[in-house]
Amino acid sequence: xxxxxxxxxxxxxxxxxxxxxxxxxxxxxxxxxxxxxxxxxxxxxxxxxxxxxxxxxxxxxxxxxxxxxxxxxxxxxxxxxxxxxxxxxxxxxxxxxxxxxxxxxxxxxxxxxxxxxxxxxxxxxxxxxxxxxxxxxxxxxxxxxxxxxxxxxxxxxxxxxxxxxxxxxxxxxxxxxxxxxxxxxxxxxxxxxxxxxxxxxxxxxxxxxxxxxxxxxxxxxxxxxxxxxxxxxxxxxxxxxxxxxxxxxxxxxxxxxxxxxxxxxxxxxxxxxxxxxxxxxxxxxxxxxxxxxxxxxxxxxxxxxxxxxxxxxxxxxxxxxxxxxxxxxxxxxxxxxxxxxxxxxxxxxxxxxxxxxxxxxxxxxxxxxxxxxx
Amino acid sequence: xxxxxxxxxxxxxxxxxxxxxxxxxxxxxxxxxxxxxxxxxxxxxxxxxxxxxxxxxxxxxxxxxxxxxxxxxxxxxxxxxxxxxxxxxxxxxxxxxxxxxxxxxxxxxxxxxxxxxxxxxxxxxxxxxxxxxxxxxxxxxxxxxxxxxxxxxxxxxxxxxxxxxxxxxxxxxxxxxxxxxxxxxxxxxxxxxxxxxxxxxxxxxxxxxxxxxxxxxxxxxxxxxxxxxxxxxxxxxxxxxxxxxxxxxxxxxxxxxxxxxxxxxxxxxxxxxxxxxxxxxxxxxxxxxxxxxxxxxxxxxxxxxxxxxxxxxxxxxxxxxxxxxxxxxxxxxxxxxxxxxxxxxxxxxxxxxxxxxxxx
Amino acid sequence: xxxxxxxxxxxxxxxxxxxxxxxxxxxxxxxxxxxxxxxxxxxxxxxxxxxxxxxxxxxxxxxxxxxxxxxxxxxxxxxxxxxxxxxxxxxxxxxxxxxxxxxxxxxxxxxxxxxxxxxxxxxxxxxxxxxxxxxxxxxxxxxxxxxxxxxxxxxxxxx
Numbered sequence: 001x002x003x004x005x006x007x008x009x010x011x012x013x014x015x016x017x018x019x020x021x022x023x024x025x026x027x028x029x030x031x032x033x034x035x036x037x038x039x040x041x042x043x044x045x046x047x048x049x050x051x052x053x054x055x056x057x058x059x060x061x062x063x064x065x066x067x068x069x070x071x072x073x074x075x076x077x078x079x080x081x082x083x084x085x086x087x088x089x090x091x092x093x094x095x096x097x098x099x100x101x102x103x104x105x106x107x108x109x110x111x112x113x114x115x116x117x118x119x120x121x122x123x124x125x126x127x128x129x130x131x132x133x134x135x136x137x138x139x140x141x142x143x144x145x146x147x148x149x150x151x152x153x154x155x156x157x158x159x160x161x162x163x164x165x166x167x168x169x170x171x172x173x174x175x176x177x178x179x180x181x182x183x184x185x186x187x188x189x190x191x192x193x194x195x196x197x198x199x200x201x202x203x204x205x206x207x208x209x210x211x212x213x214x215x216x217x218x219x220x221x222x223x224x225x226x227x228x229x230x231x232x233x234x235x236x237x238x239x240x241x242x243x244x245x246x247x248x249x250x251x252x253x254x255x256x257x258x259x260x261x262x263x264x265x266x267x268x269x270x271x272x273x274x275x276x277x278x279x280x281x282x283x284x285x286x287x288x289x290x291x292x293x294x295x296x297x298x299x300x301x302x303x304x305x306x307x308x309x310x311x312x313x314x315x316x317x318x319x320x321x322x323x324x325x326x327x328x329x330x331x332x333x334x335x336x337x338x339x340x341x342x343x344x345x346x347x348x349x350x351x352x353x354x355x356x357x358x359x360x361x362x363x364x365x366x367x368x369x370x371x372x373x374x
Numbered sequence: 375x376x377x378x379x380x381x382x383x384x385x386x387x388x389x390x391x392x393x394x395x396x397x398x399x400x401x402x403x404x405x406x407x408x409x410x411x412x413x414x415x416x417x418x419x420x421x422x423x424x425x426x427x428x429x430x431x432x433x434x435x436x437x438x439x440x441x442x443x444x445x446x447x448x449x450x451x452x453x454x455x456x457x458x459x460x461x462x463x464x465x466x467x468x469x470x471x472x473x474x475x476x477x478x479x480x481x482x483x484x485x486x487x488x489x490x491x492x493x494x495x496x497x498x499x500x501x502x503x504x505x506x507x508x509x510x511x512x513x514x515x516x517x518x519x520x521x522x523x524x525x526x527x528x529x530x531x532x533x534x535x536x537x538x539x540x541x542x543x544x545x546x547x548x549x550x551x552x553x554x555x556x557x558x559x560x561x562x563x564x565x566x567x568x569x570x571x572x573x574x575x576x577x578x579x580x581x582x583x584x585x586x587x588x589x590x591x592x593x594x595x596x597x598x599x600x601x602x603x604x605x606x607x608x609x610x611x612x613x614x615x616x617x618x619x620x621x622x623x624x625x626x627x628x629x630x631x632x633x634x635x636x637x638x639x640x641x642x643x644x645x646x647x648x649x650x651x652x653x654x655x656x657x658x659x660x661x662x663x664x665x666x667x668x669x670x671x672x673x674x675x676x677x678x679x680x681x682x683x684x685x686x687x688x689x690x691x692x693x694x695x696x697x698x699x700x701x702x703x704x705x706x707x708x709x710x711x712x713x714x715x716x717x718x719x720x721x722x723x724x725x726x727x728x729x730x731x732x733x734x
Numbered sequence: 735x736x737x738x739x740x741x742x743x744x745x746x747x748x749x750x751x752x753x754x755x756x757x758x759x760x761x762x763x764x765x766x767x768x769x770x771x772x773x774x775x776x777x778x779x780x781x782x783x784x785x786x787x788x789x790x791x792x793x794x795x796x797x798x799x800x801x802x803x804x805x806x807x808x809x810x811x812x813x814x815x816x817x818x819x820x821x822x823x824x825x826x827x828x829x830x831x832x833x834x835x836x837x838x839x840x841x842x843x844x845x846x847x848x849x850x851x852x853x854x855x856x857x858x859x860x861x862x863x864x865x866x867x868x869x870x871x872x873x874x875x876x877x878x879x880x881x882x883x884x885x886x887x888x889x890x891x892x893x
């Protein structure tokens with residue numbers, strides 16, 4: 001008995017904690033992980049959130065519905081347009097406003113462009129996390145093309161602010177279709193390069209394979225959605241399950257993998273880029289004519305009740321819950337941000353892995369920290 | 375026989391000094407001169423290599439690299455160096471002050487000791503031991519001591535992990551470096567650098583020793599990259615995992631010394647590779663083509679040496695800016711499961727080649 | 735024997751994948767045309783922002799120093815961050831007391847470029863400008879007055 005106590009005491013004394021973050025190159029933001037190490041092996045870790053908590057949900061209670069939209073940008077800034085769309089769809093569904101097909105098509109195209117841009121940045125950062133700095137520049141170079149398209153049509157580059165309840169801020173730029181088609185041709189040439197540089201690389205495959213295993217059951221119980229969940233076989237694509245905007249009109253397949261390791265998550269995202277390009281190709285030539293904006297009352301008041309709208313953001317299911325008392329401001333807002341749930345699985349995935357694996361797992365989860373803290 | 379022979383020049387300098395001084399004073403003066411020359415060479419190579427690395431990696435990454443300071447950013451490294459000199463030397467609380475300050479100097483001294491044995495041209499080297507290969511291997515591995523001390527004395531957990539990784543890494547890769555050099559020593563039959571170079575008069579060892587020499591060359595490039603802590607084997611720094619590894623807590627000129635040490639180590643291993651495998655300062659000679667050999671002889675040996683070294687440095691940079699970093703257990707797997715067995719087979723193969731006169 | 739072939743096939747596949755990667759970076763190294771760097775301060779003359787680019791809020795004035803702002807305050811109401819302050823005064827025009835714009839204060843440092851002000855403005859008095867070089871040494875310089883001194887409301891064209 002005493003031996004066990006002594007051993008426990010020694011174990012306690014010999015615990016080697018390191019703080020990864022809030023300033024650490026691989027956390028991509030102000031996430032703090034308290035990692036308990038044994039040599040190079042991670043025994044367990046605790047994420048400490050809150051370093052970039054801005055109280056967005058509380059702020060939303062004082063904002064009107066059109067003002068809330070620009071705050072959702074600031075959650076997962078890489079899927080800004082998709083987050084905006086969630087609020088817009090919620091308001092439109094609550095007021096039972098039918099937006100024109102043109103709006104739906106444009107929204108869907110920009111959604112998918114956002115997804116490609118987000119995955120490009122993720123690919124860039126994933127390579128950088130594993131030490132291949134060159135990927136970072138290739139990824140950003142290609143992302144720049146999408147940002148230019150955004151800038152021309154929406155006026156913003158990262159936080160586009162293009163959605164508003166009832167439609168879009170303004171119509172697409174005359175060059176939009178031409179530029180998007182040019183981008184598709186360009187990126188179809190560059191995406192195989194991504195594979196040559198990183199996906200097939202023996203060092204990379206060894207670093208990612210069988211690292212951070214997450215079974216389907218665990219993925220469901222942790223609520224890991226998006227490409228990270230789909231890599232474990234958790235079919236969770238909202239675009240398929242509850243088609244919104246123009247997703248009902250296009251044919252695409254949900255990328256599913258069974259392995260559940262970091263390499264599967266990586267490949268899921270690469271395949272999603274191909275699939276997104278496929279969706280855009282189907283839509284870009286068929287944008288119907290129509291109004292880009294449905295006239296709404298200047299002050300939007302949602303009928304009393306509770307509303308929930310979910311969309312497929314770049315990192316998983318993004319949900320907006322709004323409880324309204326019939327005022328021009330919501331009574332309560334809650335965002336279901338995908339990264340918070342994806343982060344919860346990090347401890348489970350990284351146990352008994354090396355500290356370098358922890359970095360690989362984090363980059364394969366593609367965490368965006370402001371989305372975690374809200 | 376050789377158009378450019380520096381041994382006459384050095385011996386005339388030696389004679390003129392010794393004619394006015396006692397033997398002891400002569401030695402001291404010559405050491406001081408050699409030291410100053412190497413110091414200047416050091417600063418020059420450091421500046422050029424840092425600039426070259428930044429430009430080369432920029433071109434790999436579709437960038438321009440430094441362009442602001444001077445034409446094509448040529449003065450950039452000088453500006454950076456001045457900035458580093460003026461920076462505050464942060465003293466870490468609870469750090470081991472003596473070892474913390476000593477560590478960067480150990481790294482720099484180790485590379486200093488190694489560079490003395492490298493022949494830059496005929497008769498142009500500071501030391502010409504008959505055990506030159508052994509000496510270089512011995513002193514270049516002192517550098518890891520500095521890294522270990524830096525990591526330990528910084529009183530930083532990241533630094534400590536980086537230092538421990540570096541220790542494990544250098545100890546294992548030292549074997550491969552040694553064995554791949556030994557392969558060539560078997561072929562050359564000597565450990566003296568000057569003799570190794572002169573033995574390559576009729577053809578560089580990488581051609582002479584064909585398959586075993588080529589394998590040894592590849593292994594030497596891989597394992598010496600690992601020994602100098604450069605990517606993809608930069609686990610001791612591992613920027614994305616350990617922030618900056620062993621030199622996390624260093625600032626100012628002490629950091630600059632680590633930085634310079636890394637580049638000098640790269641230069642040293644590249645020049646050893648050039649000397650041992652690619653003939654050092656020896657021009658490209660093909661047996662039977664006398665006029666061709668004559669033309670090649672007109673190119674000064676220093677140019678041959680530097681260009682061979684530059685090519686190897688370029689290859690090392692190319693590797694660094696393309697590949698992701700290995701994990702520590704994979705790094706050791708690579709050494710113990712792949713490089714070391716291949717190396718042992720290879721050295722046997724080379725011995726067979728030499729015994730049966732299979733080499734050219 | 736099986737593990738023996740596996741050892742070598744792993745080795746050669748690995749080397750092949752590494753060479754594939756080297757080819758990609760190497761091909762970029764020899765093609766300087768692919769360089770995408772823009773040298774910013776030097777290319778100021780050729781650098782054109784897109785017309786919809788949201789650089790800063792501006793209030794267009796015509797050459798008679800007139801603007802369209804009626805000081806209604808809708809933009810101020812719609813702004814989520816309070817970046818717009820409208821200070822109005824009462825002037826006597828044609829014998830009637832009328833609310834006119836005195837100062838249109840725009841706090842650039844607070845603006846999140848959501849575009850609600852421009853969208854909701856009933857008289858299209860404000861638009862987003864293309865200027866993007868906003869770096870200053872003092873935060874107070876980011877508080878701008880958009881209406882030019884002495885400017886007045888554009889007179890309605892009588893038909």
